[in-house]
Amino acid sequence: MMEKPIIETKNLTKIYNGKIKAVSDLNLTINEGEIYGLAGPNGAGKTTTINMLITRISPTGGSATVGGFDIAKNSLDVRRLIGVVPQDFTADEDLTGRENLMMVSQFYDVPKAKAQQSIKVLLKLVDLEEAADRLVRTYSGGMRKRLELIIGLVHEPKILFLDEPTLGLDVQTRTQMWNYVKEIQSRLNVTIILTSHYLEEIDELADRVSIIDHGKVLITGSPMELKESLKGDIINLTLTDQNGVNVMKTIPDVVEVTDIGANSVRIKVASADESLPKIINFISQHSLSTTKLTVQKPSLDEVFLEYTGRSIREEEGGDDARKLAMNMRRARQ
Numbered sequence: 001m002m003e004k005p006i007i008e009t010k011n012l013t014k015i016y017n018g019k020i021k022a023v024s025d026l027n028l029t030i031n032e033g034e035i036y037g038l039a040g041p042n043g044a045g046k047t048t049t050i051n052m053l054i055t056r057i058s059p060t061g062g063s064a065t066v067g068g069f070d071i072a073k074n075s076l077d078v079r080r081l082i083g084v085v086p087q088d089f090t091a092d093e094d095l096t097g098r099e100n101l102m103m104v105s106q107f108y109d110v111p112k113a114k115a116q117q118s119i120k121v122l123l124k125l126v127d128l129e130e131a132a133d134r135l136v137r138t139y140s141g142g143m144r145k146r147l148e149l150i151i152g153l154v155h156e157p158k159i160l161f162l163d164e165p166t167l168g169l170d171v172q173t174r175t176q177m178w179n180y181v182k183e184i185q186s187r188l189n190v191t192i193i194l195t196s197h198y199l200e201e202i203d204e205l206a207d208r209v210s211i212i213d214h215g216k217v218l219i220t221g222s223p224m225e226l227k228e229s230l231k232g233d234i235i236n237l238t239l240t241d242q243n244g245v246n247v248m249k250t251i252p253d254v255v256e257v258t259d260i261g262a263n264s265v266r267i268k269v270a271s272a273d274e275s276l277p278k279i280i281n282f283i284s285q286h287s288l289s290t291t292k293l294t295v296q297k298p299s300l301d302e303v304f305l306e307y308t309g310r311s312i313r314e315e316e317g318g319d320d321a322r323k324l325a326m327n328m329r330r331a332r333q
């Protein structure tokens with residue numbers, strides 16, 4: 001892919017009410033044609049960043065250009081280039097899907113015949129042709145999100161901002177949305193800026209991603225680069241007792257062994273393919289008994305944990321990943 005920057009931010013900063021630093025000296029370069037992910041937990045500053053780039057709010061420091069236009073000085077030019085699918089629903093429930101699309105087209109002064117034609121194409125793209133003439137209030141959550149997606153596209157923007165496109169959708173509907181986003185990117189050739197706190201979504205969709213927390217970029221790269229930067233596959237091993245755990249901690253030639261509680265260790269290795277036989281030998285040499293062994297290639301969740309020191313799921317209430325993260329953190333201290 002030819003790398004030509006389409007969005008650049010320089011020390012972009014937003015302080016709300018003189019005290020809440022939502023975005024702090026943010027430096028991003030987003031290239032034409034890519035899907036760029038902004039990942040981070042609740043309150044990381046993702047929406048604030050987007051709101052500045054779409055000229056909905058002004059920065060309190062730094063600068064940014066979108067399609068070559070300065071967001072502070074040329075906001076009208078910026079707005080003509082971009083489409084926005086905000087985190088919250090915007091469609092009018094008492095209109096049909098098609099009527100919503102026509103209304104937005106008129107707002108952008110798209111000639112009627114042209115609007116009708118492109119709305120037809122967009123409806124087809126997200127499989128909403130059949131539901132197009134039903135009131136939006138009869139749509140399912142997934143259908144509404146698909147409608148929102150194409151509302152952002154009626155005026156043929158070069159750049160599309162998607163803020164949490166699958167928030168609140170069930171897993172199945174979420175994966176369907178991913179296909180629609182990919183389809184849009186390849187068919188319409190738009191640059192897409194995507195925020196999400198679902199890291200598997202970013203992994204699936206983004207060409208490159210910045211992980212942000214507390215308004216700052218922690219790391220940027222392709223999902224693959226970030227995962228490889230951890231230099232390690234993870235082998236989770238459950239033993240029959242704590243003694244086994246203590247013995248496992250002495251195993252040579254691995255990157256790291258962490259006691260994660262419940263008679264389990266997390267062994268980080270450069271390559272599971274090469275280390276697994278050695279680990280199995282070690283287990284049998286020391287007459288240990290295991291009840292469970294799993295091999296895990298690093299995911300973006302691990303990347304997030306590595307760079308922020310906590311799991312992204314901690315924000316979302318107590319599941320197993322949260323407990324695991326807490327145990328791992330304790331083990332490190």
Ligand SMILES: Nc1ncnc2c1ncn2[C@@H]1O[C@H](COP(=O)(O)OP(=O)(O)OP(=O)(O)O)[C@@H](O)[C@H]1O
Nearest residue numbers: 016020022040041042043044045046047048049197
């Ligand atoms: N209008 C506002 N006035 C004051 N503070 C705000 C405002 N909007 C956001 N904030 C604060 O700025 C910080 C960043 O919020 P922001 O909405 O940008 O995060 P986010 O990454 O989009 O989070 P989420 O994942 O919940 O959507 C938070 O601490 C938030 O409380």
Ligand SMILES: [Mg+2]
Nearest residue numbers: 046047048087
């Ligand atoms: Mg947000």
